[in-house]
Amino acid sequence: MTYKVKEVADLVGISVRTLHHYDEIGLLVPDQISEAGYRLYSEDNLETLQQILFFRELDFPLKKIKELMNRPDYDRQEALELHRKLILEKRNRLDKLLDLIDKTILHVKGEIKMSQKEKFEGFDFTHNPYEQEARDRWGDKKVDEAKEKKGKLTDAEQKEMQNEMEELYRQMAALRHGEPDSQQAQKLTHEWYLWLNKVGNYSLEAFKGLGELYTDDKRFKKNIDQFGEGLSEFLRQSMAVYADREIKERSDRS
Structure with missing residues (x-):
């Protein structure tokens, strides 16, 4: 049995445009095209679509879903x-x-x-549901290095790290209505940069990029702003100021 694109959309509860997009990027290509040019989806296609939607429910980006499902060992x-x-x-x-x-x-x-x-x-915050996105943005090597560092910590050390992170967030939240380039804000941003490099390996450019992700990605924004509305934007600005200053100072010294 085959299904037209509108029938699939109505059955699943997604838009026709979404199915067209999945076809265009090669994620879900219908098994048949009718003589009139209509997409015809097979039952195998519907099973594939179910898999895709499970991945989407877990916030996997389309690019990564396609990569995983196209692997020969999938x-x-x-x-x-x-x-x-x-x-x-x-x-x-x-x-x-x-x-x-x-x-x-x-x-x-x-x-x-x-x-x-x-x-x-x-x-x-010990669980990272956005690891896949981090891999897409900065590559597997940096993420694997971070996981390796974290894996060497004891449970008590990981808990201490989490407490340190939450305390930094609370302190930054208290400053979020002020200037991100203030001395106190930049002092805490420096501590945040050092904290991140305990569990990862962030260049100044990557640190600045991470700050942009805090506001660009609504999931990061939502989690961070739970410590104070507007904290994600304040962090983005303070991290950009810190990174730009450090890059300039290092350049002037060289």
Whole structure:
């Protein structure tokens, strides 16, 4: 049995334009084209589309999905098992955030008292759902180096690193209504640069690019702005100022 593009769109709940785009980039090419030039999707095509949508639900970029699914060793069952594992992890993170929201509502009502630390216990920055995007932007080598560094840390050291990161975010959030090139903001930005290089290997250019990602990617923006509305934009500006100054100073010294 075959399905026309409109039938697939109605069945799945996505737009015809999305299916056209998937065809244009070679991600989901219909098995047949009718004599009248209409795309005709097979049942195998629909199975492929299901796989694509699982990847999209996990925020994989289209380029990476195509790369993975075109690999000769790609196995559909193995991919489904991986999807299940990752979606369970996502559900667990959301459950923790829902629990945090419920507690915060009680705190706002005055029914319970939350410490500053408790207000942020639902956020887990040790898990990186955007690793694939980082690989696309900066290449596998830098990401693998960062993972190798982090993997050498004990659980206690990783927890300490996470606490340090959250504290830097809170301190930067307190400054976000000021000037990003202020002495205090630049001091904290320097500490942020040093912190990142404990777990990775960031050049000044990559550091500046990371700051741009904080505002360009709505997922990063949402997570960072939980520490204070506008923090992502403030970080982008302060990181750009820091990187540009350091690059200039190093150039002047050479």
